[in-house]
Amino acid sequence: MSLEVGVISTNDAASSRADVRNRLLAKISEADWALLAPHLEMIALKERQVVEVPNKPIAHVYFVETGVVSVVAVNAEDHRIEVGVIGREGMTGTPLIFGDDRAQHSAYMQIGGNGRRMPAAAFVDATKRSPSLCALMLRSAQAFMIQTAHTALANGRAKLEARLARWLLMAHDRLDSDAVPLTHEFLAVMLGVRRAGVTVALHSFERRGLIATRRGQLTLVNRAGIEQVAGSFYGIPEAELKRLMSEAV
Amino acid sequence: MSLEVGVISTNDAASSRADVRNRLLAKISEADWALLAPHLEMIALKERQVVEVPNKPIAHVYFVETGVVSVVAVNAEDHRIEVGVIGREGMTGTPLIFGDDRAQHSAYMQIGGNGRRMPAAAFVDATKRSPSLCALMLRSAQAFMIQTAHTALANGRAKLEARLARWLLMAHDRLDSDAVPLTHEFLAVMLGVRRAGVTVALHSFERRGLIATRRGQLTLVNRAGIEQVAGSFYGIPEAELKRLMSEAV
DNA sequence: CAAATCCCGTACGTTTCCGTACTGAAATAA
DNA sequence: TTATTTCAGTACGGAAACGTACGGGATTTG
Numbered sequence: 001m002s003l004e005v006g007v008i009s010t011n012d013a014a015s016s017r018a019d020v021r022n023r024l025l026a027k028i029s030e031a032d033w034a035l036l037a038p039h040l041e042m043i044a045l046k047e048r049q050v051v052e053v054p055n056k057p058i059a060h061v062y063f064v065e066t067g068v069v070s071v072v073a074v075n076a077e078d079h080r081i082e083v084g085v086i087g088r089e090g091m092t093g094t095p096l097i098f099g100d101d102r103a104q105h106s107a108y109m110q111i112g113g114n115g116r117r118m119p120a121a122a123f124v125d126a127t128k129r130s131p132s133l134c135a136l137m138l139r140s141a142q143a144f145m146i147q148t149a150h151t152a153l154a155n156g157r158a159k160l161e162a163r164l165a166r167w168l169l170m171a172h173d174r175l176d177s178d179a180v181p182l183t184h185e186f187l188a189v190m191l192g193v194r195r196a197g198v199t200v201a202l203h204s205f206e207r208r209g210l211i212a213t214r215r216g217q218l219t220l221v222n223r224a225g226i227e228q229v230a231g232s233f234y235g236i237p238e239a240e241l242k243r244l245m246s247e248a249v
Numbered sequence: 250m251s252l253e254v255g256v257i258s259t260n261d262a263a264s265s266r267a268d269v270r271n272r273l274l275a276k277i278s279e280a281d282w283a284l285l286a287p288h289l290e291m292i293a294l295k296e297r298q299v300v301e302v303p304n305k306p307i308a309h310v311y312f313v314e315t316g317v318v319s320v321v322a323v324n325a326e327d328h329r330i331e332v333g334v335i336g337r338e339g340m341t342g343t344p345l346i347f348g349d350d351r352a353q354h355s356a357y358m359q360i361g362g363n364g365r366r367m368p369a370a371a372f373v374d375a376t377k378r379s380p381s382l383c384a385l386m387l388r389s390a391q392a393f394m395i396q397t398a399h400t401a402l403a404n405g406r407a408k409l410e411a412r413l414a415r416w417l418l419m420a421h422d423r424l425d426s427d428a429v430p431l432t433h434e435f436l437a438v439m440l441g442v443r444r445a446g447v448t449v450a451l452h453s454f455e456r457r458g459l460i461a462t463r464r465g466q467l468t469l470v471n472r473a474g475i476e477q478v479a480g481s482f483y484g485i486p487e488a489e490l491k492r493l494m495s496e497a498v
Numbered sequence: 499c500a501a502a503t504c505c506c507g508t509a510c511g512t513t514t515c516c517g518t519a520c521t522g523a524a525a526t527a528a
Numbered sequence: 529t530t531a532t533t534t535c536a537g538t539a540c541g542g543a544a545a546c547g548t549a550c551g552g553g554a555t556t557t558g
Contacts, residue, residue, distance in 0.1 A: 073398045076481035081405040083398040098391035099384050104489065105398065135348050142347035148397050149322045149332040149354065156330040156404035156441040160545070183505065192405040197545060199506060215505060215554060232325035240353060247349075409515070432535065443516060448536060464524060464535060 022063040022115065023089045024140055027245065032133040035126045039118040045069075047112035047181075051092050052103035060117040061093035067113020068174050070190055072106040081155065082190035084147045085110070085167075087174025089241060094141045096124050097134075110190070111171065111181060139244045147237040154233045155192070161201050163191050165230035168211070168220060173238065178220040205229070271312040271364065272338045273389055276494065281382040284375045288367035294318075296361035296430075300341050301352035309366040310342035316362020317423050319439055321355040330404065331439035333396045334359070334416075336423025338490060343390045345373050346383075359439070360420065360430060388493045396486040403482045404441070410450050412440050414479035417460070417469060422487065427469040454478070 017033060020026050025036070045051075045067050052058060054074055062069070069086040083105060086092055092107055101120070127134040154163050167190060171180050184202065188195040202218060205211045210225045211218050220226060227234060266282060269275050274285070294300075294316050301307055303323055311318070318335040332354060335341055341356055350369070376383040403412050416439060420429050433451065437444040451467060454460045459474045460467050469475060476483060 073402045075399070075402060075485055079402060079406045079481065081402045083401045095391065098387045098394075100388070100391060100493065104395050104485075138347045139349070142344065142349060145347075145394050145397065146353050148394065148401060150324070152332045152397060152401035152404050153322045153324060153328060153330045153441075155401050157328045159543095185505075192402075194546060194548095195506085196508080196548090199508085203507080213506095232328065236324055236353075244349065408513095434535075443518095444536090445518090445538080446515065448538085452537080462536090 021065040032130050039122040040116045043117050044114045045109045047109050049109045052107035057101050058093045058103050058120045061123040062117045063091050064115040068111040070110035081192040097137045097141050143241040143244050146240045150237050158233045162233050164201050165226045166234045169234050181217045270314040281379050288371040289365045292366050293363045294358045298358045301356035306350050307342045307352050307369045310372040311366045312340050313364040317360040319359035330441040346386045346390050392490040392493050395489045399486050407482045411482050413450050414475045415483045418483050430466045432465050
């Protein structure tokens with residue numbers, strides 16, 4: 001049993017910046033890249049792989065390249081709900097940016113993929129050395145905050161179908177294909193609703209020609225139609241992310 | 250018509266630190282206080298007074314001393330819901346800490362009071378000069394983030410009564426009295442539910458001896474009982490705030 | 499290949515909350 | 529004081545989603 005399970009390669013000359021698909025890593029300056037690169041390692045991110053555990057120290061920061069992370073808030077009675085997703089546009093470990101060393105929420109790969117990671121301490125050190133790096137990470141954290149706020153809005157005001165559509169769109173934005181490899185059960189957990197409710201809603205989507213389904217997988221067929229179902233519950237965090245990332249130095 | 254409506258006094262020798270009731274301002278070092286003090290002014294914060302407007306530049310940072318600010322997310326179809334409250338433990342204008350100049354959400358005084366404010370530019374300047382000040386503000390922002398995440402959880406999983414109880418507790422934490430001067434209508438807007446639903450729920454609380462009600466006001470009578478109704482949907486953000494503020498330098 | 503498991507479709511009674519709306523009482527304005 | 533507005537109490541049918549559960553087909557495991 002190796003601690004290095006999943007590590008594809010450590011970062012060396014062979015792994016050039018041209019290969020970087022994470023948007024944050026792609027955006028930073030050469031100088032900031034030089035600060036991070038020695039600590040980065042490519043890593044496979046298998047579905048259900050745990051990335052952060054509530055109230056536990058954060059070991060690594062993950063820059064997702066493919067796949068989707070679910071960030072799930074949990075309370076004492078084990079009620080849980082997804083408060084945000086992270087894909088190649090972002091990173092895990094935002095509490096580190098705020099000077100905290102612990103995770104508040106549960107975080108795990110909802111859709112498998114791969115990415116790069118680095119030890120938390122090295123990340124914190126780098127942000128302290130480079131104000132420009134720190135600034136970018138703060139913007140990324142803010143984008144995630146906005147996403148969480150709109151999740152709160154959707155949870156409180158949107159119907160199941162709209163929330164489900166919103167989730168599919170957010171996943172689709174972060175995937176390279178139209179296929180979303182997930183069971184109804186996991187969609188239900190994320191949305192905090194019954195599995196059966198998801199099944200019925202997806203069925204309705206399928207009848208309307210919005211998606212196609214297979215066991216353990218669904219495929220977006222008519223994205224515009226899904227956007228219509230989500231209505232205005234989808235879009236603002238995405239627009240804000242774009243703005244924040246384009247404005248950034 | 251004066252722009253200075255509401256200003257009680259500018260900060261001068263007469264307004265010493267001993268008078269500061271905002272917990273953030275109370276916590277900062279003498280050096281950081283010296284950085285902020287020249288720009289701070291005491292200000293009355295009347296109920297419904299608007300503090301931030303979505304997509305508009307943030308003019309001032311408000312350090313609340315008494316009263317409660319509601320931060321409300323709004324989307325294109327004008328669906329809205331409260332994503333967090335701010336009282337004497339915090340400040341408005343968190344986007345500034347992240348390097349943004351605009352507000353994402355609507356923010357206004359839900360319960361009137363007073364506080365201190367300073368121009369956004371002066372605040373940003375101060376955080377750039379003082380790493381310790383910046384660090385504290387980041388922790389404050391993180392505490393607010395945690396609150397928003399748990400609002401998302403409550404919105405998705407808790408029943409109306411539990412959410413209402415949670416809100417009353419959060420307000421109570423930020424007030425000096427047991428009286429909460431609010432109409433059912435406003436509680437309903439914040440929770441994103443019907444006004445009539447709030448009326449019925451409050452009625453039930455009253456019958457159980459948890460609160461007393463008057464037109465436009467309710468009074469907490471049995472806080473422990475209300476905590477029981479809120480269950481585990483209340484508490485985590487409060488504990489995390491405490492931890493973050495006690496750990497801070 | 500058989501057995502066990504996982505996943506999905508479906509169903510039904512029940513709870514929660516909505517949309518709407520009418521009323522009277524309390525507070526405020528004229 | 530009177531008129532107006534605001535606020536709270538209540539009601540009713542209906543929609544949405546719940547908890548629960550059963551069965552059958554797909555997939556994985558032994």
